[in-house]
Amino acid sequence: MINYLKMIQKIQQKVILLSLILFGTVWIPGLIQAQELNCSVTVNDRQISGSSYDYISELSQDIERYLNENRWTDHRYEDHERILCNIQILLTGVDSQFNYTAEAVFTVRRPIYNTIQQSTSIVISDNNWRFNYPRNKNLIYDELQFDELTSFLDFYAYVILGIDYDSFSELGGSAWFNRAQNIFELGQNAGAFGWGRAIGAQRNRYGLINDLTSTAYQDLRIAFYKYHRFGLDQFTLNPELSRNEVIEALELLRENKRLTTNNYLFDIFFSTKYTEIVALLMDADVQTRSKAYNILRDVDPAHTTEYEKLQN
DSSP states (O other), X not given: OHHHHHHHHHHOOOSEEEOSSTTOEEEOOOOSOOOOXXXXXXXXXXXXXXXXXXXXXXXXXXXXXXXXXXXXXXXXOOGGGSEEEEEEEEEEEEOTTOEEEEEEEEEEEEEOTTSSOEEEEEEEEEEEEEEEOOTTOOOOOOTTSOOTTHHHHHHHHHHHHHHHHHHHSTTTTHHHHHHHHHHHHHHHHHTOTTOSSSGGGGOSHHHHHXXXXXXXXXXXXXXXXXXXXXXXXXXXXXXXXXXXXHHHHHHHHHHHHHHOSOOHHHHHHHHHHHHHHHHHHTTSXXXXXXXXXXXXXXXXGGGHHHHGGGGO
């Protein structure tokens, strides 16, 4: 156990460090600030034309510097512990005042213990982004002042942090989801586009952060933690135990879905994880695969075709 704990500390030393005892957590406060994110950004500007907008090629580098060089927490991170993320931005329009409309896809990854592999934690899309980006705009971090560009990045930076912390500790991302909630309220109070409650039937920033901070969806977040820490992270050590933990996480997800009304977080989870879940369970015994199939068909019918592989 001592060796295993040392291994965990070496791979992913976070403020919240889990003990090896099931359901136990250890809180270790960070002493030194360091950058937490390691995001790569790509911008598709094919729909933007005109010499007045030729500087738009600078946007990806500006966003990377803003996200990767800013200190989002007071917790200590080693360089290899930084959270890996990719942001794909599609610019869909611009006016004469350099107000851009865009869509963005955030992909977040985490390491899998005892392996050199990574797991995609979550993929989130946002199709309602509008921001002002004139030539030579400086991106300045200020959580107390709303800015269509930087506040959008702040919001998702804290969501990313919350998702990552949730995967390593039970409800460990709560502080960061609360920070994202504060930023959302700034945007809502400013009346900014994309920051309202009624857009897209709650499949938007409001629906995302409202559910992530709601006690009604805590079991979903606990299942997310169990899936990663006791399912994925222990798979190479004990595949059978790991698969049982995955089944328990899926059962918890199913029960939580039955008790809630908005499926947004469940859809995000399964659209990110459905192929990985099948890969984890493919070599299980017939009884385990059959049990998993019945749960998955119920809780995530959209991917039933993939889950039918567990019936072979």
